[in-house]
Amino acid sequence: MTAKGRVNLKNICKRFGSFVALDHIDLEIEPVEFFALLGPSGSGKTTTLRMIAGLDSPDEGVIEVDGVDVTHAPPGERDIAMVFQNYALYPHMTVRDNIAFPLKMDRVAAADIKRLVLQAAETVDIDHLLDRRPGQLSGGQQQRCALARAIIRQPKLFLLDEPLSNLDAQLRLQTRVELKKLQRSLNVTAIYVTHDQEEAMTLADRMAVFLDGAIMQIGTPEEVFNRPRTIQVAAFIGSPPMNLLPANLQGTTLTIEGRDFELSAAPPTQAESVIMGTRPSHVRIDPNGIPAQLYLSENLGESYLLNLYLGEHLVKVRVAEMLGVTDGDTVPISFDVNAIHLFDANTGLRIERG
Numbered sequence: 001m002t003a004k005g006r007v008n009l010k011n012i013c014k015r016f017g018s019f020v021a022l023d024h025i026d027l028e029i030e031p032v033e034f035f036a037l038l039g040p041s042g043s044g045k046t047t048t049l050r051m052i053a054g055l056d057s058p059d060e061g062v063i064e065v066d067g068v069d070v071t072h073a074p075p076g077e078r079d080i081a082m083v084f085q086n087y088a089l090y091p092h093m094t095v096r097d098n099i100a101f102p103l104k105m106d107r108v109a110a111a112d113i114k115r116l117v118l119q120a121a122e123t124v125d126i127d128h129l130l131d132r133r134p135g136q137l138s139g140g141q142q143q144r145c146a147l148a149r150a151i152i153r154q155p156k157l158f159l160l161d162e163p164l165s166n167l168d169a170q171l172r173l174q175t176r177v178e179l180k181k182l183q184r185s186l187n188v189t190a191i192y193v194t195h196d197q198e199e200a201m202t203l204a205d206r207m208a209v210f211l212d213g214a215i216m217q218i219g220t221p222e223e224v225f226n227r228p229r230t231i232q233v234a235a236f237i238g239s240p241p242m243n244l245l246p247a248n249l250q251g252t253t254l255t256i257e258g259r260d261f262e263l264s265a266a267p268p269t270q271a272e273s274v275i276m277g278t279r280p281s282h283v284r285i286d287p288n289g290i291p292a293q294l295y296l297s298e299n300l301g302e303s304y305l306l307n308l309y310l311g312e313h314l315v316k317v318r319v320a321e322m323l324g325v326t327d328g329d330t331v332p333i334s335f336d337v338n339a340i341h342l343f344d345a346n347t348g349l350r351i352e353r354g
């Protein structure tokens, strides 16, 4: 049997009145993949997920699940389960009845329902709470109840829209791990919407980075982190994201704030006006570096984050120790220019270097 749960979005457009919420997006999600839709609020993630679920339909384009055109098929015909941010549990029903609900709609026999509810509840560790109502559960327990209801029909597609965002920080981290375990054990395709890049990085096999109704990049977390395709992606990924500084490129010479740096090879571009990107942990404090002003240092526990002004540009530098510098000091910094990222300042696109 071939694996199920392949999703294809082809040239999808969605407008709300004259507003273009999705502008010709293409996406191919593999069976059993954990796929994240990552992007800032308003970038079109939920709209995309709702169309895959059949809660909304596109103005243009085709949606296929396992090769079948489902663009205009009703949700009930799609073998899909969805978990929403607010869980959408029925408050007047017990946990047991909430979980059983999809099976009752499918007219499954009572004995089977009983067995499957217990099984789903055990999977997410709420089998001791079956007689309570949602109002008598903590946020984390409600979330598990919503998950149990979603997995009970063993759908081939599992759609999750910011399912952890109502949990407190600690529970969110814990549930994140369990969610990944759950998806692996169920062997289903999961499509997971989040604005939290750390969630996408840790959970996803692959992700699509959304911005303003378009997909900026599709790739594994490593690809997106190590080779962001555009300046916008670079500015979004990483906590904090990489520093982005305007620079001038002439052959192998990169000029940053009036200081020349020599690259080992000339980047394959005609662009002279570039943006150089460097992660906070890759900036060095160097007595021969460019003088910057330490605006504010932040203690992150295991490291410090120095907020420096290089001219008018803020540069964040992660250091293991404070090295005797205090806020207001002049701190010279330097860049390992062979490890930096380069972008064309005009097109915003990454300049790929060998």
Ligand SMILES: Nc1ncnc2c1ncn2[C@@H]1O[C@H](COP(=O)(O)OP(=O)(O)O)[C@@H](O)[C@H]1O
Binding pocket: 016, 019, 021, 039, 040, 041, 042, 043, 044, 045, 046, 047, 048
């Ligand atoms: N039903 C709707 N009517 C009008 N505008 C909508 C509707 N749904 C979403 N939008 C708009 O479409 C854009 C994308 O929304 P959404 O997909 O919910 O973003 P995200 O989930 O990435 O935060 C937003 O600007 C939002 O205001």
Ligand SMILES: [Mg+2]
Binding pocket: 042, 045, 046, 047, 193
């Ligand atoms: Mg949303």
